[in-house]
Every structure is written in structure tokens, then in C-alpha cells.
Amino acid sequence: MHDDLTRWLDEARRRVAAMDAEPAFEHVGVVERVGDGVATVRGLPWTRLNELLEFEDGSQGLALRIDGDAVGCVLLGGGAGISAGGAVRGTGEIIRVPVGEGLLGRVVDSTGQPLDDGPPIAAERLDPTDRPAPGIVDRDLVTQPLMTGLAVIDAMIPLGRGQRELVIGDRKTGKTAVAVDTIINQRDSGVVCVYAAVGQKASTVNQVVDAVRRYGAIERCIFVVGESEAPPGAQWIAPYAACTMAEYFRDRGQDALLVIDDLTKHAIVYRQLSLLLRKPPGREAYPGDIFYIHARLLERAAKLAASLGGGSLTALPLAETLAGNLTAYIPTNLISITDGQIYLEPKLFYEGQKPAVNVGMSVSRVGGQTQAPAIKALSESLRLEYTQFLELEVFTRFGAMVDERTRGTIEHGRRIRAILIQPEFRPYPLAHQVALLLAVHEGLLDAIPLDRVDRLKADLGAWLAEACPRAVARIQETQSLADGDRADLLAALGDFLNRPAAGA
Ligand SMILES: Nc1ncnc2c1ncn2[C@@H]1O[C@H](COP(=O)(O)OP(=O)(O)OP(=O)(O)O)[C@@H](O)[C@H]1O
Ligand SMILES: [Mg+2]
Structure with missing residues (x-):
């Protein structure tokens, strides 16, 4: 009996010694409330802003607001599998999306999962969606033209590679058409195009993809879709994910074009999320940092210095006005962030002047110096x-x-x-x-x-x-x-x- 016990103890000691265990912390909290695409969780005191949280059903969320012990979280999934009282785990990570050549020619959602019928994405690596913009010394002057193929723009409002140009106008004035034509025109230029759809109807996105497939070089384009049916969190991160995917090419010394269709809908989604999470509202009920989040995103467009490969990322954000009101909050913000705007006017559009660019009210502050000498x-x-x-x-x-x-x-x-x-x-x-x-x-x-x-x-x-x-x-x-x-x-x-x- 005594022998048995010693043998059993020895065996237990041996097994414990052989065990390869390290102490580890798990950061686990509890869902307090969930609904409308957001959740409030408690018990995660170390959570940082923009940290990725994981719920029991495997879906993910982003910490958008931290208020004492409560963390306001934006859901990236539908939230159907999440209920109050469930566990939620802090990952200590920020959200990352796949980048690389494997995305070219593909239609993906805002986390980089395929939406077309193709195989899984073969990613080079995962990059964070929120990356700092290049600093001033990392940048070079914008010297090369980005031809849109639209005579009115190339002749009078020329764009340069690395520039940020806003395309703005009322609904149905041809904003998307300008962006799509610009993408199509890159079929012979070698520029990689990334189109981010924010809050667009699925049918509109399909039309864009079809047009590029028929007339452009779809094998050099990526479509990142946060359509209007997607959870608000997914719509909100779509432009950031698209920007990260485009930056991969910029940082390799290539030229990339990022179209965001459109930032007004992005601002509205952000306002919706912020109000649900009780962030203090400001002008037009937008949260106070709406200028900052758009400026931070568009600042990532750049022409890089030769020492960094000399690549470029041109941003073509779109924005919608109401009754031509360019002085509303979001349009004025975006006009002051970008290096110029192309204003599309409904009156011209109805008169048949398409693209309906109002030349007098459009400007390009950077591209003039890059214009092809023949056109200039x-x-x-x-x-x-x-x-x-x-x-x-x-x-x-x-x-x-x-x-x-x-x-x-x-x-x-x-x-x-x-x-x-x-x-x-x-x-x-x-x-x-x-x-x-x-x-x-x-x-x-x-x-x-x-x-x-x-x-x-x-x-x-x-x-x-x-x-x-x-x-x-x-x-x-x-x-x-x-x-x-x-x-x-x-x-x-x-x-x-x-x-x-x-x-x-
Ligand atoms: N240059 C053009 N020539 C002929 N038709 C055009 C031209 N540009 C746009 N259109 C047509 O005008 C309509 C509206 O264009 P588009 O969808 O690009 O506008 P939008 O401003 O993006 O609209 P929304 O507000 O719905 O996003 C479309 O049916 C499109 O086919
Ligand atoms: Mg449109």
C-alpha cells in the first residue's frame, strides 16, 4: 500500500516536471449590453482604444469608447451569437487585414474575407488597418500625373500621383462614374486600384465590379466592400482596410489609387456608432473627432521619397452634398483636408453635360505641376x-x-x-x-x-x-x-x- 502510494507520487512528480507550462493571463470580461451593432462590456480594465475583442461565438469587435470600467465596442459581425452575460476576451491586438498580390482581382469584405466565388485569399501577411501616415521627411514632391482619361479633368483639374482629390456632388451626379472611369483608365498605366465601398447598395457595387471587369484591368484591382446591409462596424472599417491593402503596393515602390465611395456615408455610420456608444455629439450630431478620423485616413495618401522606394498612394474620396450645399459640416471638413475638389453639379448633369464637372468651382492644388507637357x-x-x-x-x-x-x-x-x-x-x-x-x-x-x-x-x-x-x-x-x-x-x-x- 505504502509502495503504491510512493510509486504514484513519483509518477505524479515526473509528469509535473515534464509539463511544459508557462503562467499566462487571459483578459476576460462580460458582455453587459448588446444590440444595434454595438456592445458594452465590463471587466476588461486593460483594454486600449481600437483593441480587438473576441466574443464567445468567435465574432469580433473593436473598442471604440472607454468610459471607466465600461468598454463601448463596435461589432464587426452581425452580433446574433452574442448575448448579455457572455464572456468576451481582450486580445491585446488591433485589427489586421490580409495584404499582398493575392488580393488582386478579388472582391473582399472589410476584414479581407472573399465575397466572390474565388478560393481563400493567399495573403502575404496581415497588416493593421490603422497605420500612421508617412512623416514629412518620408515624402517627396508629387511629380507624376495620374491620368483619369476624362478630358475635362486631365485638361483643367489635373491630378498627380500621391495627391488627395475629393469628388463631391449631389446624389446621382456621376461621382461613382468619375471614379470608375479613372480606374478603367489605369488599365495601361500599371497603377493598382483599390475601391472601397462604404454603405453602398450591393447592386451598385456589382455594377462597379462589372464595369471594371468589362473595360478595365480587373487583375490589378481590389474591391473592399462594406455594403449597406453589412454591420455598421464592418462599413466603418472598410476604408481603413482598403487603405492598408493599397499601402502594401505603395510601400513596395508601386503606384496605387484608393477610391472611397463615399466618405459621407462613412461619417454617417461613425455618427450612428458614436451616438449608440454615447460619445458626446458635436455639430450636426457628429462626434467631435470626425475631422480627425478623416484627416488621419487621407493623410496616408503620399508620394514616398526615393529612399523608401518612391511609391505613391493617390486618394480619390467621394462625398455627397445635399442640394449642392458645399458648406455643410462634412463637405467643408473634407474640402479642407484634401488637395482640391472636383465638383459635380446637378444642373449640368440634367443638361446633358456629363461628366458634370463645374470647372469654376473645381480645383487641383497639386496636380498642375505634374500635367503632361503635351496637354499643358x-x-x-x-x-x-x-x-x-x-x-x-x-x-x-x-x-x-x-x-x-x-x-x-x-x-x-x-x-x-x-x-x-x-x-x-x-x-x-x-x-x-x-x-x-x-x-x-x-x-x-x-x-x-x-x-x-x-x-x-x-x-x-x-x-x-x-x-x-x-x-x-x-x-x-x-x-x-x-x-x-x-x-x-x-x-x-x-x-x-x-x-x-x-x-x-
Ligand atoms: N459621363 C456619363 N455619361 C453618361 N451617363 C453617365 C455619365 N456619368 C454618369 N452617368 C450615369 O448617371 C447615373 C448616375 O451616376 P453615378 O451612379 O455615378 O452617380 P453617383 O453620384 O455616384 O450616384 P449616387 O449618389 O447614387 O452614388 C448613372 O446611371 C450613370 O450611368
Ligand atoms: Mg455613387
């Missing part, structure tokens, strides 16, 4: 001529008699306006834009009926490729217009406009 030379006087024409046109609406010179200015302005109208999904290559601007600049179109200008726009690409392929190739390559090529283009334009068929 031709568009210097364009903006002035165009705005003068718009003023004069208002005048003549009242039936005022005008002299010959004014009539000339008006006819010229009408031609400018005509070449700026551009259908969706058909961004113009550089040489095409140069030829159009050259035709206007030289007054070749002034005596030609407006409907023939439309034909010119539609057929010009094919005509140029046939009539002067070498000039086209040189313009595309050097981005400038040599004298010889200019003469070639003018000759080709002359032939085109004099074609008997075109005159019929």
Missing part, C-alpha cells in the same frame, strides 16, 4: 476661354445682340464644351486628348456643326491610329508634343474634317 501647352488658355464663354452665354440667353467677335467667342466655347462631354467607360488615351485639344486650340472646329464634333470624338481614336500611328506612339511615350507630331496631327485632323462622308 494646349490647355493653358482653355480654362479662361471656357469660363468667359459661360458668362457670355448667360448674357445671350436674354436675346442680347452680340457683335461678330463675341459670337466667335461663343461658338468657340460651344466647341470646348462639346469636346468635354464624354460617355461613361470610355476614357481617352493621352494622344486622343491631345488631338482633341489641338483641334479646339487651333480653332479647327469653330466652323463645324456641333453634331459633327460628336462624331469626331467617337471616331478620332481609330482614325489617328490609322493616319499617324507614329505620332500617337511618340506622344504616348514622351507625353509631349514635338513640332513634327503636331504637324502630323493637324494634317490628320484636317483630313478627318474634310472627309466627304463626314460632311454628309
Whole structure:
């Protein structure tokens, strides 16, 4: 009996000694309240802001507000499996999403899980969604253009790689269309495009993906979707996740474009979450840090210094106005954060002037210096001529008699306006834009009926490729217009406009 006990004790000692156990802390609290996409938990005194919390059902949440012992948490899942009294574990981590080439061509949710029918994402690594922006010494000047393929923007409001440009306008004025055309135009430029949908209907997102699949290079695009049906927490982090995915390419020395569609809906989701978590509301009931959270996000767009690889991240946030009110809280915030805005006006849209860019109220504070020399030379006087024409046109609406010179200015302005109208999904290559601007600049179109200008726009690409392929190739390559090529283009334009068929 005694022997048995000794043997048993020895065995127990041996097993304890062989055990490989370390003391560990688990940070476990209790759910106090849950509902509407948020939860309040207690008993997690070490939780930090933005820490990732894990619930019993495996779903996750983010600590958005810490008030004494109570932690206000935004749910990233639906919250159906969470109930009051359940356990919640602090992870000590912040939320991370997959990054890498494996995401290219994919549609994912805001945590990086696939939403298309493809295989699981093969990620390079997991990066935090909230990363600090590059400091001033890490940045370089914005020197390269980001062509949108939309003549009105590339000629008058040019964008540079690394810039932040707001696309703003009322609902249904073509904001998404501008962004999609810009993505499509990157099919030959090598820029990686990341589209973040915040609070959009699933059908709208599908249309965007389909358009890029049909006309663009979808194999260099990522779609991060926090659709309107998704939990508010998932909608809220979508732009951060998308930004992290885009930064991976920026930090590798590549050029990336981040479209956020749109930040007004993002602000509204953040307001909803903040009110539910009882953060003190400020102007228009938005929490006081709404400016900070948008500025911090957009600040991550940058052109990096050569020592860091020289990559760039261009941000194209979208924002919706109500009845054209640019002075509302969120629009003014965003206008002051970004390096310029493209304002789309409903009146122009209904008149058929699409893209409905109001040139007078749009500006690009950075891109001018990056504009391709070929376009710059031709568009210097364009903006002035165009705005003068718009003023004069208002005048003549009242039936005022005008002299010959004014009539000339008006006819010229009408031609400018005509070449700026551009259908969706058909961004113009550089040489095409140069030829159009050259035709206007030289007054070749002034005596030609407006409907023939439309034909010119539609057929010009094919005509140029046939009539002067070498000039086209040189313009595309050097981005400038040599004298010889200019003469070639003018000759080709002359032939085109004099074609008997075109005159019929
Ligand atoms: N350049 C264009 N030429 C012809 N149609 C266009 C053009 N741009 C946009 N549209 C059409 O206008 C409609 C509204 O465009 P879009 O959805 O881009 O606007 P939005 O401002 O993003 O709208 P929302 O407020 O719903 O987000 C769409 O049906 C689109 O096809
Ligand atoms: Mg839209």
C-alpha cells in the first residue's frame, strides 16, 4: 500500500516536471449590453482604444469608447451569437487585414474575407488597418500625373500621383462614374486600384465590379466592400482596410489609387456608432473627432521619397452634398483636408453635360505641376476661354445682340464644351486628348456643326491610329508634343474634317 502510494507520487512528480507550462493571463470580461451593432462590456480594465475583442461565438469587435470600467465596442459581425452575460476576451491586438498580390482581382469584405466565388485569399501577411501616415521627411514632391482619361479633368483639374482629390456632388451626379472611369483608365498605366465601398447598395457595387471587369484591368484591382446591409462596424472599417491593402503596393515602390465611395456615408455610420456608444455629439450630431478620423485616413495618401522606394498612394474620396450645399459640416471638413475638389453639379448633369464637372468651382492644388507637357501647352488658355464663354452665354440667353467677335467667342466655347462631354467607360488615351485639344486650340472646329464634333470624338481614336500611328506612339511615350507630331496631327485632323462622308 505504502509502495503504491510512493510509486504514484513519483509518477505524479515526473509528469509535473515534464509539463511544459508557462503562467499566462487571459483578459476576460462580460458582455453587459448588446444590440444595434454595438456592445458594452465590463471587466476588461486593460483594454486600449481600437483593441480587438473576441466574443464567445468567435465574432469580433473593436473598442471604440472607454468610459471607466465600461468598454463601448463596435461589432464587426452581425452580433446574433452574442448575448448579455457572455464572456468576451481582450486580445491585446488591433485589427489586421490580409495584404499582398493575392488580393488582386478579388472582391473582399472589410476584414479581407472573399465575397466572390474565388478560393481563400493567399495573403502575404496581415497588416493593421490603422497605420500612421508617412512623416514629412518620408515624402517627396508629387511629380507624376495620374491620368483619369476624362478630358475635362486631365485638361483643367489635373491630378498627380500621391495627391488627395475629393469628388463631391449631389446624389446621382456621376461621382461613382468619375471614379470608375479613372480606374478603367489605369488599365495601361500599371497603377493598382483599390475601391472601397462604404454603405453602398450591393447592386451598385456589382455594377462597379462589372464595369471594371468589362473595360478595365480587373487583375490589378481590389474591391473592399462594406455594403449597406453589412454591420455598421464592418462599413466603418472598410476604408481603413482598403487603405492598408493599397499601402502594401505603395510601400513596395508601386503606384496605387484608393477610391472611397463615399466618405459621407462613412461619417454617417461613425455618427450612428458614436451616438449608440454615447460619445458626446458635436455639430450636426457628429462626434467631435470626425475631422480627425478623416484627416488621419487621407493623410496616408503620399508620394514616398526615393529612399523608401518612391511609391505613391493617390486618394480619390467621394462625398455627397445635399442640394449642392458645399458648406455643410462634412463637405467643408473634407474640402479642407484634401488637395482640391472636383465638383459635380446637378444642373449640368440634367443638361446633358456629363461628366458634370463645374470647372469654376473645381480645383487641383497639386496636380498642375505634374500635367503632361503635351496637354499643358494646349490647355493653358482653355480654362479662361471656357469660363468667359459661360458668362457670355448667360448674357445671350436674354436675346442680347452680340457683335461678330463675341459670337466667335461663343461658338468657340460651344466647341470646348462639346469636346468635354464624354460617355461613361470610355476614357481617352493621352494622344486622343491631345488631338482633341489641338483641334479646339487651333480653332479647327469653330466652323463645324456641333453634331459633327460628336462624331469626331467617337471616331478620332481609330482614325489617328490609322493616319499617324507614329505620332500617337511618340506622344504616348514622351507625353509631349514635338513640332513634327503636331504637324502630323493637324494634317490628320484636317483630313478627318474634310472627309466627304463626314460632311454628309
Ligand atoms: N459621363 C456619363 N455619361 C453618361 N451617363 C453617365 C455619365 N456619368 C454618369 N452617368 C450615369 O448617371 C447615373 C448616375 O451616376 P453615378 O451612379 O455615378 O452617380 P453617383 O453620384 O455616384 O450616384 P449616387 O449618389 O447614387 O452614388 C448613372 O446611371 C450613370 O450611368
Ligand atoms: Mg455613387
